[in-house]
Amino acid sequence: MAKSQVSMKVNGQLIEALVEPRTLLIHFLRDQQNITGPHIGCETSHCGACTVDLDGKSVKSCTVFTVQANGADIRTIEGMANADGTLHALQEGFREMHGLQCGFCTPGMIVRAWRLLQENSSPSEEEIRFGIAGNLCRCTGYQNIVKAIQFAAAKLNGVPFQEAAE
Amino acid sequence: MIPGSFAYHRPTSVKEAVSLLAQWGDDGRALAGGHSLIPMMKLRLAMPAHLVDLAGISELKGVQADGNDVVIGAMVTQHELVASELLTAKVPLLRETSLQVADPQVRYVGTIGGNVANGDPGNDMPAVMMCLGASYHVTGQGGESRIAARDFYQGAYFTALETGNVLTAVRIPVPPAGHGYAYEKLKRKIGDYATAAAAVVLTMAGGKVATCSIGLTNVAETPLWAEEAAHILVGSTLDAATVKKAVAAAEAITAPATDARGPAHYRTKMAGVMLTRALARASSRARG
Numbered sequence: 223m224a225k226s227q228v229s230m231k232v233n234g235q236l237i238e239a240l241v242e243p244r245t246l247l248i249h250f251l252r253d254q255q256n257i258t259g260p261h262i263g264c265e266t267s268h269c270g271a272c273t274v275d276l277d278g279k280s281v282k283s284c285t286v287f288t289v290q291a292n293g294a295d296i297r298t299i300e301g302m303a304n305a306d307g308t309l310h311a312l313q314e315g316f317r318e319m320h321g322l323q324c325g326f327c328t329p330g331m332i333v334r335a336w337r338l339l340q341e342n343s344s345p346s347e348e349e350i351r352f353g354i355a356g357n358l359c360r361c362t363g364y365q366n367i368v369k370a371i372q373f374a375a376a377k378l379n380g381v382p383f384q385e386a387a388e
Numbered sequence: 389m390i391p392g393s394f395a396y397h398r399p400t401s402v403k404e405a406v407s408l409l410a411q412w413g414d415d416g417r418a419l420a421g422g423h424s425l426i427p428m429m430k431l432r433l434a435m436p437a438h439l440v441d442l443a444g445i446s447e448l449k450g451v452q453a454d455g456n457d458v459v460i461g462a463m464v465t466q467h468e469l470v471a472s473e474l475l476t477a478k479v480p481l482l483r484e485t486s487l488q489v490a491d492p493q494v495r496y497v498g499t500i501g502g503n504v505a506n507g508d509p510g511n512d513m514p515a516v517m518m519c520l521g522a523s524y525h526v527t528g529q530g531g532e533s534r535i536a537a538r539d540f541y542q543g544a545y546f547t548a549l550e551t552g553n554v555l556t557a558v559r560i561p562v563p564p565a566g567h568g569y570a571y572e573k574l575k576r577k578i579g580d581y582a583t584a585a586a587a588v589v590l591t592m593a594g595g596k597v598a599t600c601s602i603g604l605t606n607v608a609e610t611p612l613w614a615e616e617a618a619h620i621l622v623g624s625t626l627d628a629a630t631v632k633k634a635v636a637a638a639e640a641i642t643a644p645a646t647d648a649r650g651p652a653h654y655r656t657k658m659a660g661v662m663l664t665r666a667l668a669r670a671s672s673r674a675r676g
Binding site: 224226242243244246249265266267268270273279280281282285286287289290334338352353354355356 | 389390391392393394395396398419422423426427429430439441443467490491492493494496497578579
């Protein structure tokens, strides 16, 4: 089958490549570009571990063909840290609030939470839970993930983070 | 999981898409958001030799008011539908339903056209479209036609959409101001298809039901329009006895499969429970 020429920006870097049309974006990123932050959890559009930000949308990259992303602007966990190398507030939040245990879901969680905060800079707990409903975590029970996102929102808004009483 | 090989095409007009699809007949498939088709391709349950991606066709985007109708382009995503002020004002049932479809990532990509055209009885929008009396704009080589949602669904994954035709838009008559609406969906978890779901649109006058329409999701091979149940309710005050009679009429037309969501008789009863709840919520929202 003839290959297709694609070009896209991934974490600010222009990538040009020839791909088979059937190549899924997650396989292109991981296997051909060595961008292994997005993970393959279920490969059936359920778990969200493969989530990347594509043209302002959180998408499951296991359910997108690379050719569909031709011309797109993509961000993965690799592009999340600040320009000076310090952690993004979300990354810091996940560390400070113990928002991960095994860490497998974390890249997808953070990339998804990043878009959520772009759209709603001060989400309520309910809005956070609804907003990350497409990302599964089998370790944490989500409580600390919610706290991590609240921590990041507070930091980005320049207000002190107050942990809710349990 | 890797799909079979295919050739990829990205037309920029409906005309071009239709002429591409006409060339290959059953070997060609239109690709909208892909969140039903790509999983099927990964399982090799679908193996199209040619995929015609509709994403580059600008005429398939956008939501417009047209007289007393709203017309939604087939490539409008669930996310855009949720965000549309026009739709939220005119047909709030759509936003309520969209927010119960899948999860945020899927809603960013999944389209209204794909949802209604695929013929999957688990999809939420088809029963809502039957409830609303919507029609679908369909373009083929012979030109454009319209098919009523209530005539569209023939069996699981079988619809009135003929090979080579493209569903380009969904046309919805705006329900009267002051109407009540609800979509009640029972599911095991976020992202799941319905165990059973019910859509209701009604109008009230002097405390009585003036008009009523009911759609049911995932309790038969096709979405269902519960015409008899709605007819029973018209003229009533939604008193318990009449609601019970209508619910029995709705349950009688269901024929769900026994699957991981429960045995058939349970799913039929849940369709009745969802309808009872939807009627209560719709009437609480209705004026008149």
